Amino acid sequence: NSIVKNELLKRLFEAEGEPVSGQEIADHYGLSRTAIWKYVKELEEEGYEIGTIRKKGYFLIKSPDRVNEANVQKYLTTKNYGKYIRYFETCSSTQIIAHEEAQNGALDGTVIISEEQTAGKGRMARPWSSVSGKGIWMSIIIRPTLTPQQAPQMTLVAAVAVTRAIQEMTGIDADIKWPNDILIGGKKITGILTELQSDPDQVKAIILGIGMNVNQDEEDFPDELHAIATSLKRVVGNPIDRAQLIAKILGFLELYTEMYEKHGFGPIKILWEGFSNTTGKRIRAVMLNETIVGTALGISNEGVLELKLDDGSIRGIYSADITI
Ligand code: BT5
Structure with a gap:
């Protein structure tokens, strides 16, 4: 066995x-x-x-270039995160599996990792390209003490954790584009998807999906992503140990989630602002029912993006696609 x-x-x-x-x-x-x-x-x-x-x-x-339990756990320094890992050679989406596991009572910090996803998804059911053996496609089940209203802040907590991990692993400072993109040289390296299982006043589980392009070459990306996506390998010039990088992400994620639960969003906001490429820029925010243009002032103490419109009024943006 x-x-x-x-x-x-x-x-x-x-x-x-x-x-x-x-x-x-x-x-x-x-x-x-x-x-x-x-x-x-x-x-x-x-x-x-x-x-x-x-x-x-x-x-x-x-050892093979695999992000299985043993390869990841040999680098782990966490208390809980990654202590239980379910690993797949292929699956539809690690989010779907994580939702099932969370429903079945999976513990805080349980991680689902797959070499490949056949139906990886972004926000609003957009497809997420997840070729085999080249990226980090994982979902982490987190059980923090939060209200559902606070849950979007976990996207920003995760963005800071991923950016710090990239920094430690490669020495590169990536940019965070509010709310859920991490970019290098203007091209997307990581997308974050935060989903919830919740009671009306208490989160039961956050299913945090992280998709990171690590060792893809240009030809590994579908045509429509050539202009907008890149991988760490393409930026750094050599392949990166995905298992070690996963361990680093889990390490920072545990650290910052704990910090957030204990001390609120304040300390995370400071870290986040250090990596943000959005603050101070003129941006376009595309929302479900409208598109607005203005200057990004920064994020509020709740992680809401504050936009100053041309008529001088200030709007809080809770969810949108931003172009800079
Ligand atoms: C995201 O959505 O950026 C969240 C992506 C989350 C993916 C992870 S992988 C593990 C877990 N399991 C899943 O099934 N999902 C999560 P959004 O902001 O909506 O961006 C989606 C858009 O990014 C797409 O419409 C494409 O334009 C672009 N895209 C797709 N695949 C990409 C890739 N590999 N690299 C960069 N951009 C990509």
Whole structure:
């Protein structure tokens, strides 16, 4: 079963290339050495390269470029986030699976990750391109103590967490475009989708979807995205370890969510403003029923975008697509 296989993998990682005794694991679980050897073969089929030293055991040569539980968890420094990960080679949308898991009582910080999504979605059911093995397509189930009215602020909390993770991983300062886009050089690198399961006065779960373009080359993007999207690899020039980046995102997300719950939106607002490319700019806000143009003053203490219109009046924008 997969518990033993995960334990084997964990020990191989922890040993950092030193041999791990198959006999010892076999004894611990009351299994035969052949059973352990079968798990080794399964891991090799999944792309791990594992060597054998007679009488000493197995050692890890190389792990595959996969964002599975073991690869992500070896980098994790969090208390809760990512302690439980459900991993898929492919799925329709990690949001859909996360909603089901949340309904079934999944714990705070549960993460759904997929190598590929066949029906990845953005806001208002727009399609989200999620090619296999190149990006981070994940949904995190968060159970904070918040009212439904506060939930949109979680998009901004997540945007700050993702931007800090990109900064640590690559040294690049990305821009946050209110409310849910992260851009580098004006092109979209990450989109955030915040969905809710809620009672009238208390959030039950926030399903936070993060889609990040990491190792795509130009030809991995559909034509319609060439002008507006890019990947970290295209910006930095070399591939990025997605598993490590996921661990960093989860680390900052846990930190900032906790900060937000304890101290309110104030500290997040300060961080957010440091990364925003919207403040001070003349922008167009396209909403469901109208489009307005004005100068972005910044965000309010509630995370609402404040726009100064040409007649001098000030409008609070709760949800819109912004063009700068
Ligand atoms: C978003 O929506 O930006 C939120 C995207 C959230 C995706 C994640 S992936 C994990 C989880 N599971 C899901 O099914 N979804 C979440 P929005 O602001 O509405 O932007 C959508 C628009 O971004 C599309 O209409 C395209 O123009 C563009 N787009 C689509 N795929 C893209 C990509 N891979 N990179 C950059 N832009 C993209």
